[in-house]
Amino acid sequence: MPHVELRELYRAFGPVIALQGIDLALETGEFVSLLGPSGCGKTTALRLVAGFDQPDSGRIVVDGKDITRTPPNKRDMGMVFQAYSLFPNMTAEQNVEYGLRIRRQAKADRKARVGELLELVGLGHATKRYPHQLSGGMQQRVALARALAIEPKVLLLDEPLSALDAKVRVQLREEIRRIQLELGITTLYVTHDQEEALSISDRVAVMWNGKIEQIGSPAEMYGGPATPFVAEFIGTMNRLTATVADDGAIDYDGLRLPVDAARGLPRGERVLCLLRPETVDVAVADGAPPEGGLTGDVVSKIFLGAVTRVRVEDGDRNLVADLSTSRAAPLAVGTRVVASFPSSSPRLLALTEDALPPVLDPDNP
């Protein structure tokens, strides 16, 4: 039996439908992320689980018990908020102690637990400080300790790192995962940052327009996006609108490209060919007619550290490749090159007009 279940949750705010019947089940100790752009309904879903809002229909079940109408203070769920939510009138210690005082725990037990948790989040030295004396990252650590103090059934995190700077964000997300694994607590995490979701989750659910588009392990989501939206949202992706040419090849704007996934598909069917930039190779054109590649000019190079993103264009056709920086070094902008890829790497999705998500610029994911 799953530990937490969201069954057919539906929620509308006036004419805006925030959730269109989502289903999600979390196993005990599992870390699941709801990932999606702003307005996709992920925070609404989390707030329904926390009890701050009520679904129009559907149920939330924890340990087999329906808690849909249970008020938030009776749900035993720990939550970390996006905004700094520490009580400004209390020290770090008093903040963490708050939930335990409400539960009327003995003072000695409370003190011991608070000390233990502040040590766990690495703030054993800052127990007497007030929130305004703590940095953003420290405040969110205290908020995490406060949420964990009540030994919640489920830990809910609503974009807890979005107000922090990049370095602290990476450090803290790893700590959240370490603590979650250490305590074995079932966790539902909301974020719009795909890197964050992929790096710390057991499973990721990508949401769009109030629906879960796809759910799976980070590797599954990255390697096998099931819908154009997921393909677009997770990682950088080349999206080639093409038609099936013949067995094992597609026609990309007049260019024949060998693609294994096209085998067995009806000829002439419109498809979206998805290709990760890291699977594309770029070599200087040597004059020989290319074997299943795009011959074009390097039009831009973006240095990203270990890799350099190279954009190759030939008229309306283009491909983006992520090359190791040393390999990309000799390819100056304007160089005539051939961009090619193994025929096994692209993924094809049947193309329907309405399934096309807004195009994100692959150079600026």
Next chain:
Amino acid sequence: MRLRRPQIAASAVVWLVLGAIYFLVPLIATLLFSLKDAQTGKCCSLSAYGVILHDPQFWSTIKISFRLALETIVIGLLLFVPTIYWVHLKLPRLRPVVGFLALVPFVVPPIILVVGLLKFYKDTLHAPFWFLGKPDLFLVGAYVILAFPYIYFSLDAGFRSIDVHTLTEASRNLGASWRTTLTRVILPNIRVAALSGAFLTLAIVMGEFTIASLSAFHTFPTYLQYINESQAYPAAAATLMSFGITWAAMLSILLVGRRGGQRTVRVGIGR
């Protein structure tokens, strides 16, 4: 690099001096007048102050006015803190409406208020005489209405300076009831706002004359008026003393505000 001290414009100094004169001259004149001897009319004697301090009416009316002020503050805060909290939390669209209602006591003349209240209590509620005859019931009712704008605008500013939603949700999520949330989380964080509302209310009640006089109650301001009509020098002394009391109340807001301010911090994203 040396920091240059900001230059103060000459015109600003002129206006400042004029303003100071405008406020200080009447005060100094009152002080000098209050120090004149009742018999000789010459300076300087504290006899006028002695007359006031030995007058049992001074003490009884000041006690009544303080009591009325405290009752108004307690009722006002009990009524408005939860209301404004709820409006901020659940009914933010009503904020302009409540803000407008809070301005009404400014535009309704006190005489209309007294007549209206009397009519309402007598004709609509059929309130018994003992109700109408007690300042703690009739006057406090009117004073809560008078204090509404001051308490409302103070509290509204206080609530706007904290993230009411997140703090409430964090508290509820940790298992707190609505009451615990209000008393342990919200109130301590709007303490300074509540205090300034309270002290403004104190200042108003300590100086409110029209309603008390029209409804024939004896409060500190009506006593001041009585003294003013009968004894000139002690009246000036009493005026200065009431002025001192009001200033003491204002000063305590400042002190409490400073102490509380160290711990008050805005919560929200992207500080």
